[in-house]
Amino acid sequence: xxxxxxxxxxxxxxxxxxxxxxxxxxxxxxxxxxxxxxxxxxxxxxxxxxxxxxxxxxxxxxxxxxxxxxxxxxxxxxxxxxxxxxxxxxxxxxxxxxxxxxxxxxxxxxxxxxxxxxxxxxxxxxxxxxxxxxxxxxxxxxxxxxxxxxxx
Amino acid sequence: xxxxxxxxxxxxxxxxxxxxxxxxxxxxxxxxxxxxxxxxxxxxxxxxxxxxxxxxxxxxxxxxxxxxxxxxxxxxxxxxxxxxxxxxxxxxxxxxxxxxxxxxxxxxxxxxxxxxxxxxxxxxxxxxxxxxxxxxxxxxxxxxxxxxxxxxxxxxxxxxxxxxxxxxxxxxxxxxxxxxxxxxxxxxxxxxxxxxxxxxxxxxxxxxxxxxxxxxxxxxxxxxxxxxxxxxxxxxxxxxxxxxxxxxxxxxxxxxxxxxxxxxxxxxxxxxxxxxxxxxxxxxxxxxxxxxxxxxxxxxxxxxxxxxxxxxxxxxxxxxxxxxxxxxxxxxxxxxxxxxxxxxxxxxxxxxxxxxxxxxxxxxxxxxxxxxxxxxxxxxxxxxxxxxxxxxxxxxx
Numbered sequence: 001x002x003x004x005x006x007x008x009x010x011x012x013x014x015x016x017x018x019x020x021x022x023x024x025x026x027x028x029x030x031x032x033x034x035x036x037x038x039x040x041x042x043x044x045x046x047x048x049x050x051x052x053x054x055x056x057x058x059x060x061x062x063x064x065x066x067x068x069x070x071x072x073x074x075x076x077x078x079x080x081x082x083x084x085x086x087x088x089x090x091x092x093x094x095x096x097x098x099x100x101x102x103x104x105x106x107x108x109x110x111x112x113x114x115x116x117x118x119x120x121x122x123x124x125x126x127x128x129x130x131x132x133x134x135x136x137x138x139x140x141x142x143x144x145x146x147x148x149x150x151x152x
Numbered sequence: 153x154x155x156x157x158x159x160x161x162x163x164x165x166x167x168x169x170x171x172x173x174x175x176x177x178x179x180x181x182x183x184x185x186x187x188x189x190x191x192x193x194x195x196x197x198x199x200x201x202x203x204x205x206x207x208x209x210x211x212x213x214x215x216x217x218x219x220x221x222x223x224x225x226x227x228x229x230x231x232x233x234x235x236x237x238x239x240x241x242x243x244x245x246x247x248x249x250x251x252x253x254x255x256x257x258x259x260x261x262x263x264x265x266x267x268x269x270x271x272x273x274x275x276x277x278x279x280x281x282x283x284x285x286x287x288x289x290x291x292x293x294x295x296x297x298x299x300x301x302x303x304x305x306x307x308x309x310x311x312x313x314x315x316x317x318x319x320x321x322x323x324x325x326x327x328x329x330x331x332x333x334x335x336x337x338x339x340x341x342x343x344x345x346x347x348x349x350x351x352x353x354x355x356x357x358x359x360x361x362x363x364x365x366x367x368x369x370x371x372x373x374x375x376x377x378x379x380x381x382x383x384x385x386x387x388x389x390x391x392x393x394x395x396x397x398x399x400x401x402x403x404x405x406x407x408x409x410x411x412x413x414x415x416x417x418x419x420x421x422x423x424x425x426x427x428x429x430x431x432x433x434x435x436x437x438x439x440x441x442x443x444x445x446x447x448x449x450x451x452x453x454x455x456x457x458x459x460x461x462x463x464x465x466x467x468x469x470x471x472x473x474x475x476x477x478x479x480x481x482x483x484x485x486x487x488x489x490x491x492x493x494x495x496x497x498x499x500x501x502x503x504x505x506x507x508x509x510x511x512x513x514x515x516x517x518x519x520x521x522x523x524x525x526x527x528x529x530x531x532x533x534x535x536x537x538x539x540x541x542x543x544x545x546x547x548x549x
Binding site: 009010011015018019020021022023024027052053078079080081082083084085086087088089090091094097099100101108109110111112113119124135139141143 | 274275276279280283287288289290291292293294295296297298300301304305306308309312354355356357358359360362365404405406407411413
């Protein structure tokens with residue numbers, strides 16, 4: 001960000017730090033695995049439904065026992081936007097960047113970024129594969145890029 | 153609630169926009185006084201004062217939580233005071249609170265107040281707050297999500313699923329501006345828009361340009377609600393609450409109850425339920441007072457309200473049919489795009505405008521002879537939807 005703009009807006013250093021996830025007791029294994037470049041999903045031991053985001057009990061059958069399973073790491077693009085103005089200041093230098101709703105092969109949806117992709121080839125239903133972005137010393141964000149058979 | 157059990161008898165409102173010198177207490181006082189005067193009652197008739205909580209917490213909330221409002225307006229016979237909030241759906245949860253109080257019989261007159269002053273916050277405070285209003289702090293915000301991005305993704309999916317064009321979405325902004333031009337309290341009431349102007353404004357989050365995104369505003373409104381029995385006694389033009397219907401869908405846009413974004417949630421079913429409970433249909437509505445905040449969401453709600461066939465609402469607006477003087481008036485105060493976004497106040501303002509239209513007090517925006525209308529609100533990341541049918545009479549009574 002331009003220093004003159006930072007001064008004009010009266011931004012402090014902390015205003016320019018990207019927000020990181022604050023894991024709950026139910027979601028901590030997801031972030032721990034992401035750090036090791038694994039995409040885990042929580043699956044209800046009783047009815048087998050994949051749950052995201054994780055909550056204390058299964059939103060389908062209310063059971064409280066779960067197992068963490070590896071996701072296959074593929075998804076399709078459900079909706080997307082290219083952010084080009086008026087984003088939080090910590091993300092200012094990233095513009096333009098894509099935020100999207102992706103639907104994983106397991107059926108759950110997540111908000112994420114589409115990376116390694118020309119904006120012009122983005123289209124609903126395009127096949128995606130997971131990549132891992134080590135955004136800080138503490139966190140790794142799963143992101144998505146076009147699957148190998150898709151044009152990048 | 154039985155049909156037409158409660159009625160609104162008066163409203164108040166201050167100009168919306170950038171008014172940093174005007175405190176929430178001043179707004180609350182002014183709109184309360186106007187509503188009491190407009191209702192033609194004495195302040196000592198008020199038995200309950202209910203306030204909409206400020207969406208970004210501050211000292212106004214604290215004061216309201218601990219009973220400032222009744223004292224501020226001199227409601228000496230007040231028995232109950234409380235604050236209610238459900239984000240953009242607050243106008244509904246406030247009204248249901250009021251209906252519960254009226255049904256209890258403890259009082260027959262309730263004053264409801266909204267006051268907002270966003271201009272006290274820095275740009276960064278607001279940007280940070282609103283990133284979290286529409287997005288999950290753990291799962292969405294770290295990816296640079298914004299409220300505009302959320303609406304942009306919904307718009308992109310809606311266009312792709314229905315064949316609606318971005319020009320038609322821009323036409324919604326043009327129509328809303330035409331209505332706002334007729335409103336003395338609107339933030340944007342001086343310059344006409346064109347589709348070209350909207351499309352050529354700065355791209356924010358594709359396909360949304362800056363003139364498709366609302367801006368935050370200071371403002372406030374109030375109304376007085378009472379039992380139908382008292383309303384008939386004291387008011388020549390009571391506005392009856394005929395029916396409503398509601399649904400909650402999700403917190404994050406990734407977990408909606410209905411996964412198809414042709415609409416967000418099962419809006420058409422909720423709207424049908426509201427119509428049915430009122431014993432009326434879309435053909436009986438003189439106005440569709442839609443609160444959408446974003447122009448593509450206006451179209452989704454129009455689809456659900458059966459103004460046009462699903463997916464054809466964009467063409468209807470582009471043809472000027474929803475403009476002032478047209479056959480299908482929508483959002484006659486220009487809602488968030490015209491009034492500015494006042495947090496919990498946009499839906500509140502749409503409700504107050506609904507009452508004014510049915511009381512024949514909508515000034516230059518008045519839709520002649522309006523008898524019935526349907527209005528809506530919803531909050532969060534399009535987390536819920538509430539439709540309410542209002543009328544100047546109770547059908548079948």
